[in-house]
Amino acid sequence: MRIIITDSYRQMGREAANMVAGQLYLKPDSVLGLATGSTPLPMYRRLIALHRSLGLDFSEVTTFNFDEYVGMAPDNPQSYHYFMNENFFRKVNIQPDHTHLPDGMVKDLEAEGHRYDALIQQNGGIDLQVLGIGQNAHIGFNEPDVKFEARTHCVALDEETIRANSRFFESPDEVPRDAISMGIKTIMMARRILLLANGTSKAEAVRKAVCSSVRPEAPASILQLHRDVTVILDRAAASHLPTHIEGTKIIHKNNGKNTTFSS
Ligand code: GLP
Numbered sequence: 001m002r003i004i005i006t007d008s009y010r011q012m013g014r015e016a017a018n019m020v021a022g023q024l025y026l027k028p029d030s031v032l033g034l035a036t037g038s039t040p041l042p043m044y045r046r047l048i049a050l051h052r053s054l055g056l057d058f059s060e061v062t063t064f065n066f067d068e069y070v071g072m073a074p075d076n077p078q079s080y081h082y083f084m085n086e087n088f089f090r091k092v093n094i095q096p097d098h099t100h101l102p103d104g105m106v107k108d109l110e111a112e113g114h115r116y117d118a119l120i121q122q123n124g125g126i127d128l129q130v131l132g133i134g135q136n137a138h139i140g141f142n143e144p145d146v147k148f149e150a151r152t153h154c155v156a157l158d159e160e161t162i163r164a165n166s167r168f169f170e171s172p173d174e175v176p177r178d179a180i181s182m183g184i185k186t187i188m189m190a191r192r193i194l195l196l197a198n199g200t201s202k203a204e205a206v207r208k209a210v211c212s213s214v215r216p217e218a219p220a221s222i223l224q225l226h227r228d229v230t231v232i233l234d235r236a237a238a239s240h241l242p243t244h245i246e247g248t249k250i251i252h253k254n255n256g257k258n259t260t261f262s263s
Contacts, residue, residue: 043196
């Protein structure tokens with residue numbers, strides 16, 4: 001694991017966008033795993049800027065998003081489909097039929113999970129998976145006590161997640177109670193993983209992800225067992241981390257420049 005601590009939310013997004021851009025320069029037809037939420041927004045903004053200023057090319061890229069609420073149509077402004085179209089897809093030259101999200105409107109959600117995993121495999125698997133993290137250390141919608149072997153499946157949302165996500169709705173009652181999410185196994189099969197977090201509300205979840213014991217109560221802790229994970233944080237999200245973590249390289253960046261290393 002490699003941890004990059006930046007001095008702001010914006011800088012976290014720039015570092016993340018640079019990693020995605022590097023992936024696309026090396027492999028223009030990359031398969032990207034993408035996330036929604038407020039965390040990756042500055043990364044999407046920067047990628048759009050790189051597309052406009054440097055011609056960063058998405059024409060051969062394929063994307064798979066993590067998750068979608070159950071019962072939410074793609075044209076609903078609260079849906080993750082809508083979020084992705086508004087914040088990213090519409091603003092770069094990606095082919096709409098190369099963008100995929102699980103369908104939360106189908107009757108048979110189990111079959112939808114199988115279809116989604118099969119489609120990822122048919123496209124050669126995910127090259128780079130971008131992840132946010134929930135305050136309870138969930139990734140995607142893989143809530144505490146998750147089954148690590150699960151692939152894309154339907155999940156009941158945790159009360160803490162419903163509360164956290166209610167900020168995007170008029171009231172907590174409007175937050176859907178179920179979602180369809182890539183499972184931990186789907187995520188762990190990605191070749192590279194990029195975990196992003198910002199703000200003090202994520203500091204404890206980040207600590208659990210990178211230095212607590214690996215256990216289902218802290219779903220993100222499984223990432224310690226993946227061979228290629230980069231964690232990009234702002235200072236607040238890194239505030240509960242110790243200075244040294246066995247086997248982990250920690251890079252501090254100020255204004256985009258590497259300042260200190262420890263491992
Ligand atoms: C949701 C999403 C996750 C996301 C998390 C954090 O529950 N399903 O994919 O990582 O919230 O969201 P935010 O980035 O808005 O804090």
